[in-house]
Amino acid sequence: MRRIIIAWLMAAPGVALAAPVALTGNVDAGRVEFARCQWCHQAGPSARSGFGPQLTGIVGRRAGMASDYRYSAAVKNSGVVWTEPMLAAFLRAPQKVIPDNKMRFWGISDEQRLANLLAYLRTL
Numbered sequence: 380m381r382r383i384i385i386a387w388l389m390a391a392p393g394v395a396l397a398a399p400v401a402l403t404g405n406v407d408a409g410r411v412e413f414a415r416c417q418w419c420h421q422a423g424p425s426a427r428s429g430f431g432p433q434l435t436g437i438v439g440r441r442a443g444m445a446s447d448y449r450y451s452a453a454v455k456n457s458g459v460v461w462t463e464p465m466l467a468a469f470l471r472a473p474q475k476v477i478p479d480n481k482m483r484f485w486g487i488s489d490e491q492r493l494a495n496l497l498a499y500l501r502t503l
């Protein structure tokens with residue numbers, strides 16, 4: 380398994396997992412944040428799954444639904460719906476929200492960056 384360590388995305392201890400994102404996000408700043416996700420994810424009208432599933436319309440989508448992607452059983456059977464609070468919790472600490480998922484990503488600990496990213500994900 381290829382491991383990609385994303386040093387700038389270290390999870391800070393003590394971040395409340397299920398807390399909603401209280402800050403207002405900026406879509407343009409979120410687009411910049413999304414560049415990191417694009418190492419593994421595509422989104423948009425012609426998006427296809429690659430190393431990770433495509434994320435078009437991810438807000439409100441059920442987990443494990445990209446038809447051209449082979450998910451881990453952990454995601455496929457999670458029963459998660461990607462509401463904004465769920466996405467926020469997952470992006471803070473992916474392995475705590477869906478243990479054994481195969482997204483190699485450390486989590487976003489900066490709440491403003493998370494709010495920006497969610498604002499952008501909403502537009503997809």
Ligand code: HEC
Nearest residue numbers: 383416419430431432442443444450451454480481482483
């Ligand atoms: C190193 C590659 C990588 C990076 C970087 C990455 N992801 Fe992922 N992501 C994955 C993989 C692989 C999966 C599938 C996990 C599984 O099936 O267990 C996934 C799954 C997901 C899912 C669940 C999708 C679904 O259809 O249920 C979401 C949401 C998600 N990623 C969002 C993001 C966001 C937002 C970012 C940027 C902040 C990001 N990811 C960064 C690899 C990555």
